[in-house]
Amino acid sequence: MPKCTIDGREVEFQAGENIVNIAKRVGVDVPVFCYHPGLSVVAQCRMCLVEVEKMPKLQTACSTPATDGMVVRTTSDSVKKARASTMEFLLVNHPLDCPVCDKSGECDLQDNSFAHGSAYMRSTEERRTFVDVDMGPVIQKNMNRCIHCTRCIRFGDEVAGVREMVAIQRGNMTDITTIDGLPLSTQYAGNYADICPTGALTLKDFRFKKRAWFLKKTPSVCGGCSKGCATEVHHENGSIYRTLPRVSPGVNKYWLCDEGRFLFNHAQEEDRVREVWTKTSSEATWAEEIQKFRSTLAQAGSVVFAVGSDLTLEEMKAIQVFVSQHAPSAVLGHFGTPGILTSSEDGPEDSILRMKSKTANLMGAEKLGFKPLQKASFDVAIVFTAGRAVLPELQAKHKIGVGLFITKEAERFDVVLPSLSMFEKDGTIVNHAGIEQRLRRVVPPRGHCKSISEVLMLLANTGKKQGVA
């Protein structure tokens, strides 16, 4: 393998690798703005200039492939001066609105300014200004903060497959915007805010809600479809504020679709059923309803257990065991996405990430031997869901729901026992490619939601232990 030397450290590399990535392996951080490993290389920001022996000028580490025997220096005075000057140039027109900027605390411009810039600004000229622009439901643009790294343009073009972000005007007045000011059309618009190194493109959903440094971060997996994108859920004090993609080279790379990104909002909806709910009484309690549930099961002729393929492997298994022990004659089947009953009907919905199965664990259900739910009529139907599976049309005299429901959905049942969303439990899901992934409990449930296994335990308990809920 060829070798090069970075700040005195020898390092092997693969042909074609750029200096930024090689340097990272020996602990040398080269600051970047325009470079993003998931996008083409344009060498526009000039932040990554480094000294390469035998080259008269500083070279951009992002666009310069290493060669055998190359000697690179990233700490020389000329490199330091170049970084400081790039920072100064970028701040000549950047507003100092960090106190009210959502990016603050996780802003590349702030971080690089802190590490490489000067505390003193020499420019006394008036800054250029633009008006804020609404870019559709997902993104708000503040052009004043833009540093023209063109990551957004390249993301649209190269990843989302739509040339919607463009540069208009030129030079100092270059405006990064959509063609004719149209709203963004991609289903992946949230990524624009992720890759923007400043607060120029921010998520409307997150704007002014939380300072970034207060957020706790829990790695998890998206439950929005069978792709199983790696996520990081940001929360504080039991509330989720946003979901970001986590880098996962084999699955979602750096990206996340908007549907998955905003899934957490469903779990936090105002009219989510968080207390035991019945059609007839507004004062139902867990103890009474579990009791009734138990006797309903004992008396019923035909029973169906409908299991959403949005549940975890562990939950599915628990239901399976419960049925075999306590309702062996009941029908057991899974439901999730209308029209996608089996994994063989699943497949990519677009050429980026989204899959046709809108539940995450279709493969898991099949692995456990669940079959798609068949249409039939029953005396009693028990429906389990984490709020993502589309509720099946069931013919039954008595319907019980266990899981995440909003009030409107609850009205289709006789009883709803509130259970957990996918952000409120640990568990395993198996994505479309058969990879087992960990879902993490991010926040505790509010109200009196109980996990499915607890509900099943209570049902199985023949009355020895009293005083539930």
Added chain:
Amino acid sequence: MNTLFVQHFGNDENRKLSYYTAQMMGYQAARRAILEMKPEQIIEDVKKSSIRGRGGAGFPTGMKWGFLPKESAKPKYLVCNADESEPGTFKDRDIIRYTPHLLIEGMIIGSYAIGCTHAYIYIRGEYTREAKILQEAIDEAYKNGFLGKGIFNSSFNLDVTLHRGAGAYICGEETALLNSLEGKRGEPRVKPPFPALVGAFSCPTAVNNVETIATVPHILNRGAEWYAKLGRIEKSGGTRLMSVSGHVKNPGVYEVEAGSITLRQLIEDHAGGCWKDKKIKAVIPGGSSAPVLTADEIDVVLDIEPFQKIGTMMGSGAVMVCDEDTDMVQLIWRITKFYAHESCGQCTPCREGCHWMEAILHRILHGAGAEKDLDMLLDIANNIGGKTLCALGDAAAGPVISFVKKFRTEFESYIRGQKKYA
């Protein structure tokens, strides 16, 4: 003194094919090249002629052509840079106006040499008349079998497309030109890869200036050695077309053998010297991006290397003369405004720095400057120079540094309120 071009300039009749064939050995070099020479031989001859590119960078043309892969699964392109937008430059315009067939013949020979069957001429948008003249000449060449299929009954085919720019200086930079030609935003590309490998439509491409290409028929007609010897300095052959403007008695395009005279001789002997019996204060010797020279510095031999040695450049051969009354602060502000306006905006130092320098100069000019502004200007210019994605940054930085260093007192008189912007 030998001249190749200027004797044909000035008369509209000369642009016709009839004049070209009767007076300028029209299309004989192309005929000989295609029928009797191998492509490598032509490249060898161009190398031997020691011609260096006339677009600004002065890169040896034969070497550039030699960089294109001989075998290529993709088509190869020759692109003529007729963007001529460096302020002060107007020589390519005369070539197109009066000897358009010379350019077309050069395109034929060059295309044959590098193996191109579809060549492009990218002409600046403002050259409407010239575009019309050139298109007429191209049509004439097609009609007479110099372009199209089976040229001179050989198996060589060549189409030439004239493409008009939309009026951006940056589209003279070769990779921005290629982007613009492809219908994209006129922004320079990261290099490497160089156009010789990945150029127009991602294919191997040679980009050459009008004067460079129009010289090639002369090289073939008169011989590479003869052409090389016209230049007095090793590795720089031929004649140079000099666009002389500013405060001279006779502005215009002059042709001199490279390295045969000094810059002062060009101004005084050819262009009639400073106008109105005034003295020369300064000379911008190679287009507005060339660092300025004081009157004491112009006894420099007129060629690429001597210019480089004294810290300036020959660039596109555009000499701008400033008389003793020239306001150097106003001039550099105007030049900087040009580069700030023409910056494409993709790279940080140029986008932010050029505009910042312009703002400071504007402030100084309007009486709001401070002493520290001058060192700051030098520092900003140094932070731009050599750090940008393309050479526009250098083009903007060099002049500022030279003006502030060489004419500092003039800036100071503005700063101290001794002088006011009129």
